[in-house]
Every structure is written in C-alpha cells, then in structure tokens.
Amino acid sequence: xIDLAVVxxxxxxxxxTALYHFLFVPLTLGLSMILVIMEAVYVMTGREIWKxxxxxxxxxxxxxxxxxxxxxxxxxxxxxTNWAYYSHYVGDIVGAPLAxxxxxxxxxxxxxxxxxxFGWERLSRVGHLVVTALVAxxxxxxxxxxxxxxxxxxxxxxAQFNPQTMRMELLSFGQVLFNPVAQAKFVHTAAxxxxxxxxxxxxxxxxxxxxxxxxxIAKRSMxxxxxxxxxxxxxxxxxxxxxxxxxGENQKMKIAxxxxxxxxxEPPAGFTIFGFPDVQARTTHAALKVPWVLxxxxxxxxxxxxxxxxxxxxxxxxxxxxxxxxxxxxxxxRADPADAVAQARFAxxxxxxxxxxxxxxxxxxxxxxxxxxxxxxxxxxxxxxxxLFWSFRVMVGxxxxxxxxxxxAFYLSARHRFEQNRWFLRIAFLSLPLPWIAAELGWxxxxxxxxxxxxDGVLPTFLGVSVTPVSNVWLSLAxxxxxxxxxxxxxxxxxxxxxxxxxxxxxYWPPERAPAGVH
Amino acid sequence: xxxxxWRRALRRxxxxxxxxxxxxxxxxxWLFFSPSHHSPVDGExxxxxxxxxxxxxxxxxxxxxxxxxxx
Numbered sequence: 001x002i003d004l005a006v007v008x009x010x011x012x013x014x015x016x017t018a019l020y021h022f023l024f025v026p027l028t029l030g031l032s033m034i035l036v037i038m039e040a041v042y043v044m045t046g047r048e049i050w051k052x053x054x055x056x057x058x059x060x061x062x063x064x065x066x067x068x069x070x071x072x073x074x075x076x077x078x079x080x081t082n083w084a085y086y087s088h089y090v091g092d093i094v095g096a097p098l099a100x101x102x103x104x105x106x107x108x109x110x111x112x113x114x115x116x117x118f119g120w121e122r123l124s125r126v127g128h129l130v131v132t133a134l135v136a137x138x139x140x141x142x143x144x145x146x147x148x149x150x151x152x153x154x155x156x157x158x159a160q161f162n163p164q165t166m167r168m169e170l171l172s173f174g175q176v177l178f179n180p181v182a183q184a185k186f187v188h189t190a191a192x193x194x195x196x197x198x199x200x201x202x203x204x205x206x207x208x209x210x211x212x213x214x215x216x217i218a219k220r221s222m223x224x225x226x227x228x229x230x231x232x233x234x235x236x237x238x239x240x241x242x243x244x245x246x247x248g249e250n251q252k253m254k255i256a257x258x259x260x261x262x263x264x265x266e267p268p269a270g271f272t273i274f275g276f277p278d279v280q281a282r283t284t285h286a287a288l289k290v291p292w293v294l295x296x297x298x299x300x301x302x303x304x305x306x307x308x309x310x311x312x313x314x315x316x317x318x319x320x321x322x323x324x325x326x327x328x329x330x331x332x333x334r335a336d337p338a339d340a341v342a343q344a345r346f347a348x349x350x351x352x353x354x355x356x357x358x359x360x361x362x363x364x365x366x367x368x369x370x371x372x373x374x375x376x377x378x379x380x381x382x383x384x385x386x387x388l389f390w391s392f393r394v395m396v397g398x399x400x401x402x403x404x405x406x407x408x409a410f411y412l413s414a415r416h417r418f419e420q421n422r423w424f425l426r427i428a429f430l431s432l433p434l435p436w437i438a439a440e441l442g443w444x445x446x447x448x449x450x451x452x453x454x455x456d457g458v459l460p461t462f463l464g465v466s467v468t469p470v471s472n473v474w475l476s477l478a479x480x481x482x483x484x485x486x487x488x489x490x491x492x493x494x495x496x497x498x499x500x501x502x503x504x505x506x507x508y509w510p511p512e513r514a515p516a517g518v519h
Numbered sequence: 520x521x522x523x524x525w526r527r528a529l530r531r532x533x534x535x536x537x538x539x540x541x542x543x544x545x546x547x548x549w550l551f552f553s554p555s556h557h558s559p560v561d562g563e564x565x566x567x568x569x570x571x572x573x574x575x576x577x578x579x580x581x582x583x584x585x586x587x588x589x590x
Contacts, residue, residue, distance in 0.1 A: 466560075
C-alpha cells in the first residue's frame with residue numbers, strides 16, 4: 001500500500017512551492033509587456049521620460065524576474081525527488097514541453113534580459129526595443145510551454161499507455177501542442193498576468209501621486225496601466241469563459257464541484273452566484289441562482305445538461321468497474337504479452353485503467369475490491385467542493401472589480417483628473433494585493449479541481465509519489481520554507497526600497513534637468 | 520571600478536562566490552540526490568506500484584463488481 005503521509009506532504013510541498021512561484025510569474029508576464037509598450041512610445045516619440053519610465057519599471061521587473069527563476073527551478077527538481085512514479089508514467093509527454101520551456105523560452109528570456117539592463121547605452125533605440133520585446137516574448141513562451149504540460153495533465157491527448165513499459169507514450173506531439181485546453185489556459189493565464197502587471201503599475205503610480213512625487217512619470221504610467229489593464233481585464237473574462245467551456249467538455253466533475261451542482265438540472269442549468277455547499281448533506285443551502293448562465297457557459301447550448309456530482313459519481317462507479325477489467329487484463333499482459341485475449345480485453349477497457357487504479361488506495365488488488373471500496377473510490381473523484389466553490393467566486397468577483405478599476409482609471413486618465421480624485425488613488429493603491437489573490441485562486445481552482453488525479457482520468461495523484469521516507473520530504477519542505485521566506489524578505493525589501501527611491505532617486509533624472517524638489 | 524586593485528578584488532569576490540555556490544550545491548546533492556536517496560523507477564517498479572507484477576497475477580474475474588461497460 002502507498003504511504004499516504006508521503007503523498008500528503010509531497011502534495012503540500014508542491015502546492016506551496018507552486019503557489020509561491022506563481023507570485024512572481026504573473027508580474028513578470030505583465031511587466032514585460034508594459035515595458036514593451038513604454039519603450040515603444042519612447043522609440044516613436046523620442047521623449048526621454050518614456051525611457052526613464054521603462055528603466056524604472058524595468059528595474060522592478062528585474063528583481064521580480066530573478067525571484068521567479070529561483071523559485072521555478074526547484075519545482076522541476078521535485079518531479080524527480082518526490083514524484084518519481086509520476087515522472088516515469090508520464091515523463092515521455094510532459095518532459096518534452098518542460099525541456100522546451102528551458103531551451104526555447106527561458107534561454108531566450110534570460111539572454112535578452114541581460115541586454116535589456118546593460119544595453120541602454122550600447123544598442124540603438126530600435127535595437128533595444130527589439131531586445132525588450134524578445135524578453136517579453138520569452139516570458140510568454142515560457143508560460144506557454146509550462147501550460148502545455150499542465151494542460152496535458154488536465155486533458156491528456158496524443159498519448160497511449162504501453163503495458164510493456166508501464167508508462168504513457170507520446171503518439172502525437174502535435175496533439176499535445178495544440179491541445180485546446182493548452183491554448184485556452186495560456187491566453188487566460190497570460191491575460192491574468194498582464195492584469196497583475198497593470199494593477200502593480202497602477203498602484204505604485206497612485207502611491208507616487210498621493211505623495212506628489214514623480215508626477216509626470218506616474219501619470220503616464222497610470223495611463224498605460226489603465227488602457228492595457230482594461231483590455232486585459234476584459235480579455236481575462238472572455239478567455240476564462242472559454243476555459244470554463246472546455247472544462248465543461250473535458251472535466252465535468254471539476255465544473256460540477258465549482259458550481260456545487262449536486263444534482264443534474266434541467267437544461268439550461270442555472271449559475272449559482274451565492275450559497276453554502278454542504279458536503280455531508282450533498283446540497284447547497286441558500287443557493288441564489290441566475291437561470292441559464294451555467295448551461296450557456298459549460299455547454300454553449302440551452303438543451304444540453306450540465307451533469308451534477310451524484311450522476312458523475314455514478315458514472316465514475318461504472319468506469320471503476322471497467323477499470324478493474326483493464327487492470328486484470330494488464331496483469332495478464334504483464335505475465336504474457338502475447339496473450340491475445342488479454343490484449344483484446346485491455347484494448348476494450350484501457351480508457352478506464354486510471355479509474356481501476358483509484359482502488360489501490362483501498363485494496364492491494366482491484367479485482368478483490370468490495371462494493372464499499374468501489375463506492376469510496378467513486379466518491380474520491382469529487383474534489384473539495386466548498387474550496388472550489390468559494391475560490392472561483394472570489395476570483396470572478398475580483399476579475400469584475402479589475403474591470404471597474406481600470407475603466408475608472410481609463411476615464412480619469414482621459415480627462416486628466418487623477419490628482420483631483422484622491423479617493424481613486426487610495427483605492428488603486430489598496431488594490432495592489434488583489435490580482436495576486438485572484439491569480440492564486442485561479443491556480444487553486446485549476447489544480448485542486450483536478451484532484452484526485454495527477455493526470456485527469458489516467459493517473460491518481462497518490463500513485464505518482466516516490467518511495468522515500470516522509471522525513472525526507474518534511475526536511476526538504478522545511479528547507480523550502482526557510483529559503484523561500486528569506487527570499488520573500490529580500491524581494492519585498494528590494495522592491496519597497498526601489499519604489500521608495502523612485503525614478504527621481506535612482507539617477508534616471510539627469511541632475512541638470514531634475515525638477516525642483518525632486519532630490 | 521577605477522581604483523588599481525579592482526581586478527584582484529573582483530577575482531577574490533568571484534572565487535568566494537563560486538566556492539560558496541559549489542559548497543551549497545554539494546550539500547543539496549548530499550542531502551537529496553546522493554545514491555542513498557535513489558529509488559530507481561522503471562517498468563518493473565511501476566508494475567509493483569500498480570499491483571500488476573507477474574507474481575501478483577490472478578485469474579481475471581469477469582466484471583467483478585457487477586458493473587456494466589463504460590457508456
């Protein structure tokens with residue numbers, strides 16, 4: 001039997017490191033694009049203030065970029081140290097995009113980020129703009145490759161299980177590359193990152209305006225953040241709708257859990273805006289519903305049902321029965337690969353092998369599972385409903401708030417009325433942590449909603465862990481906590497220090513042209 | 520960068536940094552990646568993990584839980 005303590009601590013470690021790493025990723029994505037916009041204006045207009053803006057925000061980008069690199073590398077090590085069986089089982093597929101992320105995207109990004117910082121006086125204006133654009137391209141490509149690997153875990157395509165090697169093997173890299181879930185996740189995540197960058201620029205600029213410092217730079221920065229942020233905040237909603245539709249097609253249990261939809265409703269299903277999911281009673285108390293909306297989001301139709309949790313558990317029960325057949329056939333094939341009967345039986349049931357493997361949490365041999373164990377395994381396919389329900393609603397609520405925030409900023413920017421509306425500047429500054437909360441909640445909805453699977457419908461999470469003493473995982477987790485806490489202190493210290501010094505204190509104003517009172 | 524000994528100072532700093540980095544990497548390797556921490560995973564190990572080792576073979580039952588085919 002699997003040591004569940006190792007499973008739980010390994011999951012905790014990966015979740016903590018992923019959530020921590022994801023504090024830096026969206027800001028890198030967002031700031032890199034904003035740098036391109038600012039520098040493009042500098043190249044087009046030749047006005048020095050836009051160069052100073054690019055250099056100042058670029059400095060903050062650099063601090064964040066370094067942190068993102070340091071916290072991202074450790075996650076890939078965990079695949080080997082803590083998730084050795086996962087790596088064996090699906091390394092043939094997820095290994096390729098992760099390797100490409102390093103070779104194609106990160107190398108591009110890391111090479112040109114050096115030129116970005118040290119090339120200001122050595123490259124032409126256009127040449128430096130190209131460098132900045134390549135840094136932004138590298139950041140986005142990096143996200144693309146990681147999300148291609150992640151999307152395969154949500155919707156495994158282009159691969160097949162090989163009974164001889166006991167692993168999934170790649171059949172079509174094209175299918176993995178153009179996995180519709182990957183495309184939807186990438187644009188949604190990238191747009192969310194752009195929103196994070198925009199809110200960051202907006203909030204820091206609002207702080208300068210509240211203090212009457214760097215007014216020209218702050219107002220221009222807010223104008224860029226407002227327009228870019230508004231476009232991206234609107235995109236996040238539209239592209240998130242596409243992710244919701246694809247989850248409705250491929251991860252019905254995730255959608256049912258997000259909606260706390262226990263029973264299948266008559267189509268088109270209503271969207272629950274508010275309620276209190278009760279896992280014990282399998283109902284949602286005080287549910288406030290908007291008719292049709294869930295049906296339209298999840299099925300793009302008014303006549304197709306969105307299956308409820310109870311019906312999906314019944315389906316899982318059937319698939320577990322089929323998975324037991326697949327497991328028995330696999331046993332026969334391992335004993336005699338030429339067994340034609342076993343081959344045919346396995347081919348008929350292999351799509352449900354993962355469901356059969358769910359039983360290994362409760363019994364050594366799935367064929368010997370009792371009805372009760374099958375029932376438990378079927379219910380184990382339901383993720384944590386209250387966590388998903390609330391995470392999703394807070395994320396969506398914040399997404400709508402960002403649209404309002406950027407729309408107001410856009411209006412005030414167009415009317416040149418930022419300084420007269422100090423209430424807005426305070427709201428903009430206080431909004432600083434909100435996009436990170438939304439981004440982390442989005443990640444929780446996507447990944448926690450995938451449970452109990454590492455690879456949806458293929459590999460249960462608990463089977464992917466390494467055979468290692470739990471003390472090892474605790475030790476490395478403690479190391480991560482100490483190391484990452486130290487990094488967080490350094491990161492916040494550097495960012496706050498640079499922001500406090502501001503463009504006026506960083507030497508980006510030539511002394512002879514510095515405005516009065518700036519120094 | 521204009522004082523005369525900057526090259527030597529830079530070399531000394533770089534040497535210290537490289538030494539510290541190698542020491543940190545060696546410590547990490549010893550703690551987590553040295554041979555005593557290896558748990559080789561191959562087809563046979565996966566077979567044992569997923570309870571499908573040849574030794575564990577039992578006669579396949581026909582639809583043991585009484586469930587129908589996948590819809």
